Amino acid sequence: MLVYTFDRTLDGVLSAVFDAFSLHQRPDALIGKGEPLPLFCEEVHEVETADDRAQRVWAGLEKRVSKEALRLITISFQSELPELNTPLFHYICKVFRQPEGTRSIERNFSDPDVLAVTNIFRRVMHERLRMMQFVRFQKAKDGTYLGVVAPDHNVLPLVVAHFKDRFGDQPWLLYDAKRRYGFYYDRQEVTRIMFQNGDALPFDLGTGKLSDEMLSEDDKLFQDLWRTYFKAICIKERMNPRKQLNDMPQRYWKYMTEKQ
Numbered sequence: 001m002l003v004y005t006f007d008r009t010l011d012g013v014l015s016a017v018f019d020a021f022s023l024h025q026r027p028d029a030l031i032g033k034g035e036p037l038p039l040f041c042e043e044v045h046e047v048e049t050a051d052d053r054a055q056r057v058w059a060g061l062e063k064r065v066s067k068e069a070l071r072l073i074t075i076s077f078q079s080e081l082p083e084l085n086t087p088l089f090h091y092i093c094k095v096f097r098q099p100e101g102t103r104s105i106e107r108n109f110s111d112p113d114v115l116a117v118t119n120i121f122r123r124v125m126h127e128r129l130r131m132m133q134f135v136r137f138q139k140a141k142d143g144t145y146l147g148v149v150a151p152d153h154n155v156l157p158l159v160v161a162h163f164k165d166r167f168g169d170q171p172w173l174l175y176d177a178k179r180r181y182g183f184y185y186d187r188q189e190v191t192r193i194m195f196q197n198g199d200a201l202p203f204d205l206g207t208g209k210l211s212d213e214m215l216s217e218d219d220k221l222f223q224d225l226w227r228t229y230f231k232a233i234c235i236k237e238r239m240n241p242r243k244q245l246n247d248m249p250q251r252y253w254k255y256m257t258e259k260q
Contacts, residue, residue, distance in 0.1 A: 014054035030089040087116035148208030208255040230258040
């Protein structure tokens, strides 16, 4: 068994594809560095990520597949799932192995690699939708709105445009507590931010709540009103806990005002 290892970046996947064709090899698996190797692994090739090689592979993909397929590749990679690496690598290799003029494999769902990548893409898009539904903002005294999330997949870059369009007249900070980065919007442009290890966070990572000193007085009132409203509209006779958990999984409750 031949295994390629890479640095867990999309450019690393594309560089692995470049290596596979330049070395005339067909690796059985692509594994992130530091992950355990499979049993019966006979040979390991360490992929060196190179921007020029990755760009050449991407340019080749642009000529061979649709924009939807390119989007499928980039968004599925946001899943950060180790089980995506090998199917995605094989998916891209199969694109280049197809004879010119033949139908693209991108809709061949009988192919296990195409199906695996597509299913993970759908999971990421579903997570994106839930982030847009379940983000709860708090207003700080300086007028900035803070929303803290911890999604299973790295979907923060996929929801920024939605919040910029919806809250274009308000400054906000959307922060991923799991990956320790966020995006700040100042009413004009969006900036990616990260707090250094020694920086004091303006909110509690465990609950996502602003401190009482930073929370605006109006927002304290609105949060209480929202909790009261949430309880008031609950009809005990029509409660369906199973459906509620299906529509709003418990892992999202941590940062939701009505659940605190």
